[in-house]
Amino acid sequence: MGHETASAPRGAAFRDAAVLVVAARDAARAIAQTLRDAGMRVDAALTRDEALGLIGFYDFDLALVDPLCDGGAGAELIRDLVAASGGPAVAALAAPEDERARALAREAGASACLAPDAPAEAAAALLGPSDAEPGRGAAPDAEPAVGGVDPARFGAHVDREIYEGLAAAIGEEMMDELLTRVRADIAEQRALVAAAAPAADREALRRATHVLISVAGAVGATPLQRMAEELNRLAKQAEDEALRAAAAALTAEADEVLAFIGPR
Numbered sequence: 001m002g003h004e005t006a007s008a009p010r011g012a013a014f015r016d017a018a019v020l021v022v023a024a025r026d027a028a029r030a031i032a033q034t035l036r037d038a039g040m041r042v043d044a045a046l047t048r049d050e051a052l053g054l055i056g057f058y059d060f061d062l063a064l065v066d067p068l069c070d071g072g073a074g075a076e077l078i079r080d081l082v083a084a085s086g087g088p089a090v091a092a093l094a095a096p097e098d099e100r101a102r103a104l105a106r107e108a109g110a111s112a113c114l115a116p117d118a119p120a121e122a123a124a125a126l127l128g129p130s131d132a133e134p135g136r137g138a139a140p141d142a143e144p145a146v147g148g149v150d151p152a153r154f155g156a157h158v159d160r161e162i163y164e165g166l167a168a169a170i171g172e173e174m175m176d177e178l179l180t181r182v183r184a185d186i187a188e189q190r191a192l193v194a195a196a197a198p199a200a201d202r203e204a205l206r207r208a209t210h211v212l213i214s215v216a217g218a219v220g221a222t223p224l225q226r227m228a229e230e231l232n233r234l235a236k237q238a239e240d241e242a243l244r245a246a247a248a249a250l251t252a253e254a255d256e257v258l259a260f261i262g263p264r
Helices: 025-037 048-057 070-083 099-108 120-127 160-170 172-196 202-218 222-234 240-261
Strands: 018-022 041-045 062-065 089-093
Touching (some): 018 025, 018 048, 025 041, 025 202, 041 202, 048 160, 048 172, 062 070, 070 089, 070 099, 172 202, 172 240
Parallel strands (some): 062 089
């Protein structure tokens, strides 16, 4: 499953809608990027607990959940969300041939089953027409920074409100686990960008920046997220020198974020 631009139209009904994707890592990344390409705003979670933490912090219009993810806890998450009042619409991610996943989704009360390799049009249909502007809710009152990060180190590289709001929502232990994964992902993709830049390997740069867009945004590393978005755009059309300059700026910013997170 690749990171290809979805064919769904960018209609006002779902432009900028907030969607939560809950699935295994590779599937979540690919689906999230497809939905972003279709004009939606997307967060991804790998487990039921991560998803519940994000839902407690943000207002989502739609949750797309693989019922088999997290050792089968995805089905339990669907059941939780269906039973809750005022939450997002809930649909399952299940291939047409995956009878077990679809059966679990139906039993849990999912409103629909979407094929994981083509979710954008179906998600748009589920969101339906709306005059309201979907968006994220306000962050709760900030708690002290957790995960081993000194609050004094916030500045130009990480948005303190986003970071501390997420930390307050998911708790110290889960935040520490999240930062460990985020640090590993940023370090890996930063290395891939640095390796791809000299030869202006556009496909490698697009793949790496797709991941960075999602990962950086998860913890409030907004400048890194924007640089990844820009480099991804430039990889499709810019001259090689412009591409290398943008890659150099991104790797420098990634180093700042890695220093902020600290060793794990």
